[in-house]
Structures are given as C-alpha cells and as structure tokens.
Amino acid sequence: MELKITDLKKEFHQVMAVNDVSYTMKPGVYGLLGVNGAGKTTLMRMLCTLISPTEGRITWNGEDIFQMGERYRKLLGYLPQEFGFYPDFTVQEYLEYIASIKGLRPVTASQRIRELLRQVGMERMKSRKMKKLSGGMKRRVGIAQALLNDPAILILDEPTAGLDPGERIRFRNLISEMASDRLVLLSTHIVSDVEYIAKEILLMKDGCLEASGTGEELLAGMKNRVWSLLVPQSQVEKYLREYRVSNLKTVSGGVELRLLSQYSPIPGAVLEPPTLEDLFLDYFGERTGEAYDRI
Amino acid sequence: MKLTDKEIKRMLSERGKSMQTPKEEKRYQEGLARTIKVSAEALYEAERERVLSRAEFLYQQSRYIQKRWWLLQGAVLLLLWWLIQTTGSPRYISRYLGVTASVFGILILPELWKNRGAQSVEVECAAYYSLPQIYGAKIFVFALVDALLLAVFFAASAYGGNYPLEELIIQFFMPYFVTCGLCFQSLYGKRFSGMGQAAILCGGWCVLWTEIVLNDVAYQAIALPLWWLMLGLSGGYLVYVICRGQRHYKEILEGNPSWN
Numbered sequence: 055m056e057l058k059i060t061d062l063k064k065e066f067h068q069v070m071a072v073n074d075v076s077y078t079m080k081p082g083v084y085g086l087l088g089v090n091g092a093g094k095t096t097l098m099r100m101l102c103t104l105i106s107p108t109e110g111r112i113t114w115n116g117e118d119i120f121q122m123g124e125r126y127r128k129l130l131g132y133l134p135q136e137f138g139f140y141p142d143f144t145v146q147e148y149l150e151y152i153a154s155i156k157g158l159r160p161v162t163a164s165q166r167i168r169e170l171l172r173q174v175g176m177e178r179m180k181s182r183k184m185k186k187l188s189g190g191m192k193r194r195v196g197i198a199q200a201l202l203n204d205p206a207i208l209i210l211d212e213p214t215a216g217l218d219p220g221e222r223i224r225f226r227n228l229i230s231e232m233a234s235d236r237l238v239l240l241s242t243h244i245v246s247d248v249e250y251i252a253k254e255i256l257l258m259k260d261g262c263l264e265a266s267g268t269g270e271e272l273l274a275g276m277k278n279r280v281w282s283l284l285v286p287q288s289q290v291e292k293y294l295r296e297y298r299v300s301n302l303k304t305v306s307g308g309v310e311l312r313l314l315s316q317y318s319p320i321p322g323a324v325l326e327p328p329t330l331e332d333l334f335l336d337y338f339g340e341r342t343g344e345a346y347d348r349i
Numbered sequence: 350m351k352l353t354d355k356e357i358k359r360m361l362s363e364r365g366k367s368m369q370t371p372k373e374e375k376r377y378q379e380g381l382a383r384t385i386k387v388s389a390e391a392l393y394e395a396e397r398e399r400v401l402s403r404a405e406f407l408y409q410q411s412r413y414i415q416k417r418w419w420l421l422q423g424a425v426l427l428l429l430w431w432l433i434q435t436t437g438s439p440r441y442i443s444r445y446l447g448v449t450a451s452v453f454g455i456l457i458l459p460e461l462w463k464n465r466g467a468q469s470v471e472v473e474c475a476a477y478y479s480l481p482q483i484y485g486a487k488i489f490v491f492a493l494v495d496a497l498l499l500a501v502f503f504a505a506s507a508y509g510g511n512y513p514l515e516e517l518i519i520q521f522f523m524p525y526f527v528t529c530g531l532c533f534q535s536l537y538g539k540r541f542s543g544m545g546q547a548a549i550l551c552g553g554w555c556v557l558w559t560e561i562v563l564n565d566v567a568y569q570a571i572a573l574p575l576w577w578l579m580l581g582l583s584g585g586y587l588v589y590v591i592c593r594g595q596r597h598y599k600e601i602l603e604g605n606p607s608w609n
Binding site: 102104130136155157 | 392483
C-alpha cells in the first residue's frame with residue numbers, strides 16, 4: 055500500500071497553491087503541518103481527486119488515482135475542512151445517505167453506522183437532527199462519515215477544528231487505534247494534534263514541502279537553539295522584536311521567555327530541549343495566513 | 350434447498366419438542382444462538398465485499414428526495430388543468446401554460462440544489478458514487494415522476510378538448526425545457542450564489558416568454574413547423590446543458606480555490 059506524489063503542482067489564477075511536491079506515504083499517520091494558506095487543503099483535494107493537478111502525478115500502488123476513478127474512491131475516506139451536511143437529516147439518516155453514496159449495502163451500512171456511532175460517542179444522538187448538533191458533535195459525525203467504508207486511505211483536513219480538549223484527545227486515540235492498517239493523512243495547524251500520533255510530519259509552506267520526517271528527525275536540527283530566560287517586563291518588547299518567542303509567561307521578578315536563537319541571547323539563558331511547537335515557530339514564524347485561508 | 354420462514358419455524362419447534370432434559374434443551378438453545386451469530390457474521394462479511402448496484406443506488410437516492418416537491422408539481426398541474434377547463438380564450442391559456450411550465454420546472458431546484466446549498470459537494474465528490482452519478486440519479490428520478498405527472502395532465506387536458514393537444518405540448522414543453530436548462534446551467538456553474546440566481550434567470554425567461562405569447566403579431570407570424578423546431582432546439586439545449594454539466598462537474602470545485 056503506497057500513495058506516491060510526484061512533482062505535484064497546482065496553479066489557481068497565477069497563484070501556485072502547491073509547488074513541486076513529491077512524497078511517498080505508506081500505512082500510518084502522517085501529520086501535515088502548515089499555517090493557513092500553505093496549500094494543505096489544495097494538496098488534500100488533489101489526493102481526493104476533487105481537483106486535478108496542473109502538473110505531476112499521484113499514484114496508488116503505481117496506478118494513477120485519476121485513472122482509477124471509483125476504484126480509488128472506494129478506498130478513500132475524506133473529511134473536508136468545512137464539513138457540509140444536510141441540516142434536516144438526523145445523524146442516522148445522514149450517515150445512511152453517505153453510506154449509500156459510498157456504495158455500502160444496507161446490511162453493511164447499518165452495522166458500520168452502529169459501530170462508528172459508538173466509537174465517536176454519538177450513539178445517543180443518532181435521532182437528533184444535524185442542525186441541532188454542537189460544532190464538536192458535527193465534527194464527530196464528520197469523522198464517522200469518513201470512516202464508513204472502512205477506508206484504506208483516510209484524509210482529514212483540520213479534523214479537530216471546533217473540538218474541545220477532551221474530544222481532541224479522544225479523536226487522537228481513535229486515529230491512533232485505526233492507523234495500524236491504513237494510511238491517515240491529517241492536516242492541521244495545531245501541533246499537539248500530530249505530536250503524539252504521527253509517524254511522520256510534513257511541514258508545508260507557501261505550497262512547498264519544507265521539511266519532512268519523524269518528530270525526532272525534525273527536532274534534531276533544532277538542538278541548541280531553544281532558550282529560556284527571565285527578563286524584566288520593560289524589555290519584553292525588545293525580545294519580541296528581535297527573536298522568535300514561542301512562549302511568554304509572567305512570573306514574580308519579570309517575564310519568563312522561551313525563544314529561538316543560534317546563540318545564548320543573554321548570559322545565564324538556559325538551553326531547553328526543543329518541541330514541535332518550537333519547530334513550527336521556526337518554520338512559519340507567527341504568521342497566521344488568514345488572508346490566504348483555505349488555498 | 351431453500352426453506353420458507355414458516356418451514357424453518359415448524360422444524361425448530363418440532364426439534365424443541367423432542368428435547369428430553371433441560372440440559373439438552375440448554376445445549377440446543379446455545380447451539381442455535383451460535384448458529385445465528387455465525388450466520389449473521391457470514392452475511393455481514395459477504396455483504397461487505399459487495400457494492401450497491403446502480404439500480405439499488407437509484408432506489409436509495411429516490412428515498413432521500415423530499416416528496417413534497419412532487420406534490421407541489423402535481424398541484425401546479427392540477428391548477429393548470431382547471432384553468433384550461435374554465436378559460437375560454439386560447440391567448441390566456443398560452444399565457445398560463447408558459448407561466449406554470451416555468452414554475453413546474455423551478456420546483457426541481459430545491460432538491461437538486463440541496464448539496465450545493467449545504468456545502469456537501471466535497472464529501473459527495475470523494476465518494477464511490479460521485480457527484481455526476483448523484484445528480485444523474487436525481488435527474489432520472491425527477492424525469493420519471495415528471496413524465497408520469499405530465500402524461501396524466503396531457504391525457505386529462507386533451508380529453509377536455511378546450512385546447513389542441515399539439516399546441517398544449519409546444520406551449521408547455523418549450524418554456525419548461527428552457528427553464529430546466531437555465532436551472533441546470535446555474536447548478537453546474539462555477540459561481541454558485543444560491544437558488545436566487547436560477548430563480549431570477551427563470552423569472553426573466555418567464556416574462557420574456559409571456560411577452561412573446563401575448564404579442565399577436567409575433568405569435569401568428571410563427572408557423573407550426575417553426576414552433577416544433579423551436580421546441581426541438583429548447584429540448585436540445587436542455588440535454589446539452591445536462592451532458593456538459595455531468596462531464597465538467599469538477600469545474601464546481603476548480604472554479605474558486607477558496608470555495609469549500
């Protein structure tokens with residue numbers, strides 16, 4: 055089982071949303087990290103055959119996914135960033151509808167729906183109308199619909215958006231549990247979503263794949279670059295201007311800063327072990343990219 | 350050998366009667382439960398491998414169409430039939446036909462527009478039966494029901510004899526085909542701005558058509574063969590719009606990178 059992306063490009067109105075991306079994925083969880091506008095959604099839409107690449111290829115076990123058509127879609131589970139649903143359907147009706155377009159026969163559909171509602175903790179909500187659900191509940195139904203056909207490839211675009219911390223943990227565990235025999239690609243700009251469960255992390259910026267590898271591999275390049283120091287309140291502005299500050303905490307006697315620097319910023323600064331959040335800050339800065347949202 | 354439910358029940362009850370001791374009875378019940386469980390699992394496994402056939406998919410899609418639209422379409426035709434029966438002037442009948450045909454066509458909008466309005470297109474495009482099949486199934490089911498409703502309507506109207514059947518067909522189907530064509534053009538368009546856009550287009554067409562029909566000079570100048578030609582062209586336009594939309598459905602997703 056291998057999903058291979060080769061020299062992939064996608065251009066929208068003279069904007070290169072995905073630029074020369076190549077990568078090979080096998081079963082396991084892959085975390086796609088990047089700020090809004092990095093090209094994550096465009097890449098995922100191409101992986102779901104929703105849009106065609108301007109250049110390049112995507113293959114599943116050597117076969118072009120756009121040529122495979124419904125044979126590929128049969129293997130696919132997809133949760134889009136903005137998950138649309140029919141507001142007047144109940145949860146059960148909605149899942150039955152999705153099961154039907156996924157080609158599941160009624161016997162299989164009812165069994166899968168029962169299993170998944172239990173897994174996402176929505177058993178008691180199955181008769182409730184979709185429009186009456188909270189944001190987190192809708193997201194859980196979204197995850198369930200993506201899993202209905204027991205997909206070999208699961209593509210989740212910002213799946214934890216709108217989930218509370220408890221639901222986030224539950225979701226992480228669910229993904230981890232399922233990932234042993236399938237390929238899961240999960241895009242997010244929340245580092246903790248992928249920190250514990252991703253086999254490999256892909257960092258995407260301005261349409262390009264900036265770096266990839268296991269968490270340890272990526273963090274190896276950050277060694278001796280994360281410092282913590284205590285500074286007076288009056289100097290915080292200066293540090294924020296001059297360094298990339300990943301954390302700022304007011305304590306008695308001043309402000310404790312955690313920042314990235316090649317050298318010790320002041321004598322007495324303490325070298326800290328890097329985290330993925332530091333890495334994210336290093337690659338992307340503090341830019342949130344709202345202006346390019348969803349490219 | 351295939352047994353009926355009745356035969357299975359009879360055999361089980363006879364088997365149950367032959368049990369001598371409670372221990373035997375218990376063992377029998379456990380075996381039965383195990384057999385049922387294994388059978389259910391086998392059925393589930395076998396069904397898992399199979400994919401919904403196209404006919405089953407069509408049936409499933411028809412289940413999710415809200416039937417009230419067909420009731421409303423039926424009501425529109427009933428009203429039109431009543432107007433034809435009670436109105437003497439052919440000029441007015443032509444006008445009624447043009448307006449009601451457009452309304453009859455517009456009533457397919459809400460059901461077909463549902464997935465775009467609910468932003469469900471992405472999920473549907475990534476499914477085994479993708480967007481063109483979903484639209485195809487819905488269009489087919491609507492066409493089938495509409496054909497049935499219209500067959501009854503034309504039979505009833507022709508029986509009344511107030512208006513020639515030939516005129517009835519031309520004056521109804523031409524505006525109907527154009528209205529449906531405009532609706533589908535809007536549905537498959539890159540820039541979707543809700544049902545309002547299609548409704549405005551159809552409304553504009555309806556006004557234009559009524560003007561043509563009410564203009565005696567223009568109306569009389571068009572000979573019958575020309576009416577049939579125009580009917581053929583409008584039908585061709587509808588088929589073209591649907592076929593083009595079904596082939597290029599991905600433009601819905603390609604059109605706007607920020608659309609979701």
